[in-house]
Amino acid sequence: MFRSAVLATDATPRPVSLDEAQRTANDAAGWVEQNWSVWLTNGLRIVLIIVIAVAMRSLIRRGITKLIARMNRTAQAVDGTALGSLLVNAERRRQRSEAIGSVLRSVASFLIMGTAALTVLSVLKINLAPLLASAGVAGVAIGFGARNLVTDFLSGVFMILEDQYGVGDEVDAGVAKGTVIEVGLRVTKLRGADGEIWYVRNGEVKRIGNLSQGWATAGVDVQVRSDEDLDRVRAVIERTGEEMQKAEPWTERLWEPVEVLGLNAVYLDSVVVRVSAKTVPGKALSVERELRWRIKRALDAEGIPVVGQPHEQELRTAAAADPAATVAAPSALASPTSPQSLATAPIPPAPPGVTLGKP
Known part of the structure; x- marks a missing residue:
């Protein structure tokens, strides 16, 4: 017990003397006096860096932002003019420029602020080697975990920079086909032929077919009888194409004269004439419809019938010209004495007083 009391007495803190307190205060003041200039210098450097x-x-x-706005103003200035009709539409240019501007702003902010943060840490005498190593490992882990997201983002960046397609283009992305209504860095929106909206991830697009760039081809097949004068048919179609190319608005949609390529197919009773025309991208379908309309009217005016479903009058005329067409095929049932007719004759009723099944 006495030993425990002694230990308890030794464990109690002893009062600090006045000399020790003064010595400690002097050491702290000297340390502050020696390092205040370093602190002030580092603080000013950090503030200046930030x-x-x-x-x-x-x-x-x-x-x-100003560069993107200037690009949009330039695009709007030429929109609606003859030069603007040869360029892509304004909405496509606007979305593409906005996407590129967003990427550039994000990259600039990341590089500048990241460099500033590393510089501040170096001013504070912090060893950056472990931090950079940890960041590298974390980056690799995040890259493996979100590789699909990274793939979509990088594919979207290169797609926008290379201008593979844009708003208003008719594209075939393999997984979906339709008109581009929105282009993003990760997802592209397409509107299908039935009005549905497809969300296509940019990383899933392995090949892309843009149907709105360059020029398009309008193809029409004209089927006439095999005994028609083909030179006359060609002349009528070429004249119709020339008249269509001079009319509005087809004079701007047809880039080259309508061309008769020749016979696309030959049958026993008809031939198919192939007609082609180079048009503005995205206008091939409307040109094909108008070209069919005009060719049909021109052929009717020249008395050249287009082969199709025969009329009832033609069928009756063909039947009257061939008397055998109305004669029925021979049948064994036509003769009443033939075995087939006798086999189908009804069984006569039994005479009175005779019971069937009894002798």
Whole structure:
């Protein structure tokens, strides 16, 4: 018990003397006096780094925004003119420029602020090697975990930069086909022929067919009888194409004269003449419909019938011309004495007083 009391007495804190307290205060004041200039210098450097980074980020983002706005104003200035009709539509240019501007602003902010953060850590004498190693490992892990998202994003960036397709284009993406209504960095929206909206991830598009770039081909097949004068048919079609090319609005949609390519198929009673025309992208279907309309009217005016379903009068005429067509096929039932007719004759009733089944 006495030993425990002694230990308890030794464990109690002893009062600090005035000399020790003064010595401690002097050491702290000296340490502060020796390092205050370093703290002030580092603080000013950190503040200067942050101010420079924020100002540079603001200037660069503002410059990118002004550049995108100028591009949109230039596109709107030529929209509706003869030059604008040869270019892509304004909405496509606007969305493409906005997407590129967003990517550039994000990349600029990441580089500037990331560099500023690393510089501040180096000013604070923090060893960046473990931090960079940990960031590298974390980046690899996130990359493996979100590889589909990264693939979609990178595919969208390159798709926009290369201008593979844009708003208003008719595209065939393999997984879906339709008109592009919105282009994003991760997902592209397509409107199908029946009005449905397809959400296609950019990373899933392995090949893309743009039906709205360059030019399109309008093809029409004209089927006439095999005994028609083909040179006359060609002349009528070429004349119809020339008249159509001079009429509005087809004079702007037809880029080359209507061309008769020749016979596309030959049958026993008819031949198929192939007609082709190079048109503005996206207008091939309307050109084909108008061309069929005009060719049909021109052939009717020249007395050249288009082969199709025969009329009832033609069928009656063909039957009258061939008397054998109304004669029925021979049948064994036509003779009443033939075995087939006798087999189908009704069984006569039994005479009175005779019971069937009894002798």
